[in-house]
Amino acid sequence: MTSDDAERSDHTTKRVLFATAELTPLARVGGLAEAAGGLVRSLQAEGVPITVVMPDYSGLELTNERSVDLDVPAWAGPMRARRGAIEDLHDVILVDRPGIARPHPYVEPSTGEGWPDNDWRFMCFSAGVAALTELLNPDVLHLNDWHSAASLGFLATPPPTVLTIHTLGYQGMCDAAWLNRIPHNPWHFAWYDGCNPLLGAIRSADKVIAVSPTYATEIVEEAGGMGLHDDLRRRGDDLVGIRNGIDTNVWNPQTDEHLAVNYGPDGIEDGKRVARQALCEEFGCSVENDVVLGVVSRLVDQKGVDLIAGLGPYLEGMKAKLVLLGSGQAELVEMIEDMAATYPDRVSAVTDRYDEPLAHRIFAGSDLFLMPSRFEPCGLAQMQAMAYGTSPVVTPVGGLVDTVTDVDRHRSTGTGFVAETNDLAGFVDAVHRGLRTTRIAARRRLIQRRAMEHDWSWQGPARAHIDVYQSVLA
Numbered sequence: 001m002t003s004d005d006a007e008r009s010d011h012t013t014k015r016v017l018f019a020t021a022e023l024t025p026l027a028r029v030g031g032l033a034e035a036a037g038g039l040v041r042s043l044q045a046e047g048v049p050i051t052v053v054m055p056d057y058s059g060l061e062l063t064n065e066r067s068v069d070l071d072v073p074a075w076a077g078p079m080r081a082r083r084g085a086i087e088d089l090h091d092v093i094l095v096d097r098p099g100i101a102r103p104h105p106y107v108e109p110s111t112g113e114g115w116p117d118n119d120w121r122f123m124c125f126s127a128g129v130a131a132l133t134e135l136l137n138p139d140v141l142h143l144n145d146w147h148s149a150a151s152l153g154f155l156a157t158p159p160p161t162v163l164t165i166h167t168l169g170y171q172g173m174c175d176a177a178w179l180n181r182i183p184h185n186p187w188h189f190a191w192y193d194g195c196n197p198l199l200g201a202i203r204s205a206d207k208v209i210a211v212s213p214t215y216a217t218e219i220v221e222e223a224g225g226m227g228l229h230d231d232l233r234r235r236g237d238d239l240v241g242i243r244n245g246i247d248t249n250v251w252n253p254q255t256d257e258h259l260a261v262n263y264g265p266d267g268i269e270d271g272k273r274v275a276r277q278a279l280c281e282e283f284g285c286s287v288e289n290d291v292v293l294g295v296v297s298r299l300v301d302q303k304g305v306d307l308i309a310g311l312g313p314y315l316e317g318m319k320a321k322l323v324l325l326g327s328g329q330a331e332l333v334e335m336i337e338d339m340a341a342t343y344p345d346r347v348s349a350v351t352d353r354y355d356e357p358l359a360h361r362i363f364a365g366s367d368l369f370l371m372p373s374r375f376e377p378c379g380l381a382q383m384q385a386m387a388y389g390t391s392p393v394v395t396p397v398g399g400l401v402d403t404v405t406d407v408d409r410h411r412s413t414g415t416g417f418v419a420e421t422n423d424l425a426g427f428v429d430a431v432h433r434g435l436r437t438t439r440i441a442a443r444r445r446l447i448q449r450r451a452m453e454h455d456w457s458w459q460g461p462a463r464a465h466i467d468v469y470q471s472v473l474a
């Protein structure tokens with residue numbers, strides 16, 4: 001054991017309270033669920049005593065359950081915490097408060113509109129996290145995104161605290177009246193004429209983690225800081241970037257039960273041929289001539305859906321078929337459906353659901369995976385694609401830059417195609433470059449294998465988190 005390991009294992013005895021609004025598979029909307037689920041399981045495997053606290057949206061059942069009433073302000077109560085184990089998670093606390101439970105964590109499912117009382121719901125959750133912190137006295141409090149950020153305003157003397165920013169796209173901005181209900185340092189939460197929970201935690205936490213090194217540099221600039229760049233810049237070295245991993249037990253073509261055949265780096269050519277053929281049969285493309293471009297994405301502004309739609313006119317000339325799985329904002333769903341109607345032979349889209357088995361088949365069966373995000377704090381799908389030996393074509397932003405190495409700029413290490421510019425011209429050019437390389441079998445095989453053999457697991461990132469815990473404890 002090196003001295004580094006010794007220090008680390010020493011700190012595995014420190015107790016972490018980890019607050020999140022989503023965690024796969026208990027409550028899943030987007031990347032937050034996957035990232036929180038992957039990190040917590042990996043920290044658990046590293047021996048860190050970690051307790052997850054999340055809202056109970058649906059009356060989940062725990063084993064070995066015990067419960068306690070939480071001491072929260074009158075407007076947030078009555079509130080109960082139920083603690084126990086669920087699935088492979090040893091220690092989970094569900095915060096129960098009438099009104100927090102809903103059929104979807106954030107939006108009315110039929111309209112996609114946010115619940116009108118989300119500010120109150122997550123202020124309640126934050127007050128609950130604060131009450132639990134006082135009760136359990138953890139060594140480290142780890143908050144994720146805005147949903148639990150206000151807990152720091154309800155704690156007179158918070159323990160060492162880490163805040164992870166999965167996205168600045170949602171800050172929980174709400175009415176200034178909330179400032180009157182925040183007893184400690186309310187000015188940290190004051191933002192123009194309102195109350196900004198995420199900003200409050202950015203100002204109060206001991207360390208702030210951005211979910212990739214590049215995102216950590218982007219958010220201190222006006223262009224990427226979504227209004228909070230000055231405050232983020234002021235944090236100096238207390239703002240760090242650690243990229244996410246992926247759950248390599250779930251995203252593993254060697255064991256994936258959703259694939260027609262399993263394959264590893266040695267059998268990549270045969271494995272992907274079978275997966276590709278199956279995908280072509282499912283979506284009707286010509287196996288010999290077409291290149292299959294895959295997309296698995298939430299259809300929200302961040303994901304560059306307009307750039308995907310912009311590819312429409314080029315597909316015929318590229319002899320490419322686009323296979324898309326995505327759901328989300330109504331106007332973007334419509335944009336993709338229009339594209340599919342305009343180019344019926346070239347585009348097949350499933351837009352009414354998230355279908356996990358189909359996602360696995362798209363990652364495996366595509367020749368190239370498209371992810372032209374306008375901004376991307378980390379991004380998981382590009383890593384999932386690479387784990388299946390599929391080269392991503394991405395825009396030059398955030399975690400995409402940290403995880404995809406451009407094949408044409410780095411011949412001996414490249415894994416995918418990074419657009420020169422974050423616009424349609426740059427993206428179309430990168431897709432073209434991807435197509436050219438994909439059609440050269442020997443070169444393609446080499447790149448696919450390289451992408452697949454990279455360690456995308458959570459182990460390294462989890463250890464980097466332990467180092468951050470250690471630094472706030474010092």
Ligand code: GLC
Nearest residue numbers: 031032035166376377378379
């Ligand atoms: C958010 C970000 C995404 C990131 C994920 C997990 O969904 O948009 O880039 O990968 O959180 O951290």
